[in-house]
Amino acid sequence: MNSMMSETPPAFGVLLVNLGTPDSPSASDVKRFLKQFLSDPRVVDLNPLIWKPILNGIILNTRPAKVAKLYQAIWSDEGSPLMVVSQRQREKVASLLQEQLGQAIPVELGMSYGNPSLASGLEKLKQQGVKRIVVLPLYPQYSCSTVAPVFDAIAAEFKGWRDIPETRFNKEYYQDPTYIEALASSVKSHWNEHGQADVLLMSFHGVPVRYVNEGDPYQAQCQATALLLAQALGLKDEQWKLCFQSQFGKEEWLTPYTDKLLESLPEKGVKSVDIMCPAFAADCLETLEEISIGGKESFIESGGESYRFIPCLNDNEPHIELLAKLVTEQAAQWV
Ligand SMILES: C=CC1=C(C)c2cc3[nH]c(cc4nc(cc5[nH]c(cc1n2)c(C)c5CCC(=O)O)C(CCC(=O)O)=C4C)c(C)c3C=C
Numbered sequence: 001m002n003s004m005m006s007e008t009p010p011a012f013g014v015l016l017v018n019l020g021t022p023d024s025p026s027a028s029d030v031k032r033f034l035k036q037f038l039s040d041p042r043v044v045d046l047n048p049l050i051w052k053p054i055l056n057g058i059i060l061n062t063r064p065a066k067v068a069k070l071y072q073a074i075w076s077d078e079g080s081p082l083m084v085v086s087q088r089q090r091e092k093v094a095s096l097l098q099e100q101l102g103q104a105i106p107v108e109l110g111m112s113y114g115n116p117s118l119a120s121g122l123e124k125l126k127q128q129g130v131k132r133i134v135v136l137p138l139y140p141q142y143s144c145s146t147v148a149p150v151f152d153a154i155a156a157e158f159k160g161w162r163d164i165p166e167t168r169f170n171k172e173y174y175q176d177p178t179y180i181e182a183l184a185s186s187v188k189s190h191w192n193e194h195g196q197a198d199v200l201l202m203s204f205h206g207v208p209v210r211y212v213n214e215g216d217p218y219q220a221q222c223q224a225t226a227l228l229l230a231q232a233l234g235l236k237d238e239q240w241k242l243c244f245q246s247q248f249g250k251e252e253w254l255t256p257y258t259d260k261l262l263e264s265l266p267e268k269g270v271k272s273v274d275i276m277c278p279a280f281a282a283d284c285l286e287t288l289e290e291i292s293i294g295g296k297e298s299f300i301e302s303g304g305e306s307y308r309f310i311p312c313l314n315d316n317e318p319h320i321e322l323l324a325k326l327v328t329e330q331a332a333q334w335v
Pocket residue numbers: 019020021022034038043044063067080082139143145146205206207208218246248279280283284285286
């Protein structure tokens with residue numbers, strides 16, 4: 001019998017969820033990851049009769065090699081930045097919860113695509129005797145393309161369980177004052193170290209416009225986050241801009257596009273920018289390669305002089321405190 005079973009079960013357990021990343025920066029591992037990710041109809045909702053041939057024909061035969069090179073540029077000795085940061089977040093949230101609640105709270109990691117899977121995270125919690133679960137998707141702004149797939153996967157996994165745990169699902173935290181304060185303090189400490197640029201760009205991951213027209217509240221939530229952050233920093237209208245990055249495919253995505261905006265700013269007299277990615281809880285390919293490296297090239301080649309990337313909240317203290325707070329609010333009835 002599992003030794004945990006004979007002891008008092010934990011008051012609850014926590015599943016931290018992020019998008020996922022390939023196991024290695026090889027073209028074959030990137031291909032496996034992209035295949036799973038881009039086959040989710042929540043991510044690409046085109047008719048499968050049209051989408052599957054495009055995915056299996058063109059995309060999975062060309063994109064993996066190209067994207068593998070980008071992953072190689074950001075991969076560290078410890079692995080994919082997203083995975084390294086996620087593991088640190090898991091450890092730190094677990095120790096802060098233990099400190100705050102005076103008891104051990106199991107905290108596991110589950111990725112929507114790739115490893116460790118959401119199902120394996122839930123299974124680990126089950127093995128520790130957990131009967132109540134807080135699911136915390138690490139996306140501040142809700143999108144049907146990121147948060148909804150987490151809900152889908154959890155419900156699908158529970159189909160195979162005889163006794164499902166009581167489950168709280170944290171849908172979003174885009175206007176949580178602790179989140180806004182954590183973003184503001186990361187910008188301020190960046191300014192203290194490097195000085196303040198002409199403009200602060202808040203670059204959010206994009207989604208197709210159609211998803212928003214069909215009811216995804218993502219764009220409105222990004223706008224709310226950006227406005228609250230600008231207010232917290234005391235910025236005037238001309239000192240900040242919201243933009244959307246990482247377009248994929250032929251459809252129209254949310255605008256303004258980050259890369260186009262970066263190219264247009266120097267001729268409007270903006271010579272220095274600070275740029276941050278508030279929709280990402282952890283640095284990853286989309287922030288470290290596309291924004292920190294690629295964005296800089298776009299801006300400087302267009303005549304910009306100074307380009308400074310502000311890292312995501314990652315495992316910094318205010319962020320871990322925020323995550324622990326979101327968990328304890330959801331678990332309030334259980335402790
Ligand atoms: C195809 C459509 C895509 C939608 C819609 C989308 C939304 C979306 N994604 C994130 C966060 C991340 N995306 C990451 C990688 C990534 N995203 C897409 C496509 C869509 N994303 C692709 C194809 C990829 C893989 C890389 C590539 O081929 O370009 C990652 C990083 C993963 C890593 O390993 O570092 C994150 C995180 C959000 C927040 C979002 C909508 C709000």
